[in-house]
Amino acid sequence: MNNIKVLLAEDEASLGMIVKESLETRNFTVFHAENGKIALEKYQKEKPDILVLDVMMPIKDGFTLAKEIRAENKHIPIIFLTAKSQTSDVLEGFNNGGNDYLKKPFSMEELIVRIKALLNRIELKTDTENIKIGNYLFNLTKQTLTFSEEEQQLTHREAQLLFYLFEKKNEVLDRTFILNKLWGNDDFFNARSMDVFISKLRKKLNQDENIQIINVRGFGYKLIC
Template sequence: MKLRILFAEDDDCFAFVLKDHLELNGYEVVHVSNGENALKLFKREKFDLCLLDVMMPAIDGFTVAKEIRMLNKAIPVLFISAKSMKEDRLQGFKTGGDDFITKPFSVEELLMRIAVFLRRSGLSDVEPFYKFGLFTFDYKNLKLTSPKEIYTLTQKEGDILRFFCTHQNQLIKREEMLKEIWGDDDYFMGRSMDVFIAKLRKYLKEDTTICIRNVHGVGFQFVV
């Protein structure tokens, strides 16, 4: 049975694209374009997670979250907003939100955050698919797929690629990745990681818009 997401967003074009991505990753998504309809629907139907835009007509996302929290204390509530001020984030948490993601954001990042909250709720242990450039990466089955090839990765290659996917275009420190994936940071583990990254570079060379860049003395950047 698919997990259900209540998605409230007044930008229909943005909502169409995001809804499509979420459904491709196995979720059932019910979209409404304002806060008033979101509340009416929440009271009538069962959902596993709420994804709320902050600025909406009729009733804003913060008010919707307050009402939802009065009805259900446990359901994960994630805000999406073009506003990135600290005060907005704090207000989001005060009104009962669990997370706050600022536009523009990568779909992969949102999928990871959704998966985290659903796992915490005991609802899902499903890993999302990651899409970047020409590739689709199925972490659960360790399959990296392009229009020309399907690569079966080793567990460590998969762990590294998932780490890169969730930190796209960010500066990643070597020790941070080593501790996350190997649990420690030493010379031999570092050499082992370099071998796996070299293999990933070979798989990814099919798409010239993607690269794993070495940042001298610091670590890496997964450029997408």
């Protein structure tokens, strides 16, 4: 996967330069900003493929920046970089539109795996624009979920997760497999992130009482429809 455009918002100049140069040696194009205000300007100008945002930045923090960008772009993947590790901070990041969460210090290999996992396009063997899930119509290409002409927009990861659940409908979707496929690894924070995304999908599918996403403890999740 070449020529991926990354917007990196990191106020620590030395870390920002290291990450930028490391990604560029691997054929990424990187736009570095040292605060949230500049990052927003570069986002609007450069139209990156993915955002890597430090949480604690001057002028405009990463959560605020993500929330503003999400208001106009529901699809672009967002990874938060932070020294914070409390569950409440993780949840705040996802509630503000984040797709992934990487704790400092981190390895470049881990960051690259997470970037590629978010941008990886599912190789499909079905019609991605007319997937029936109960009384819903799921369009993976457009990342929409429609019920009685009422359309909901899904995020990139919500759409991917729902598709994998659909592919294994009425069977167990292995927890470790999906964590490694969509999040890059199966550590505690990624598992917590997936639980949040499952909860969001349950809410978006709750208009059809015949649809359930159940937790098969110790194994994974099952979409029943």
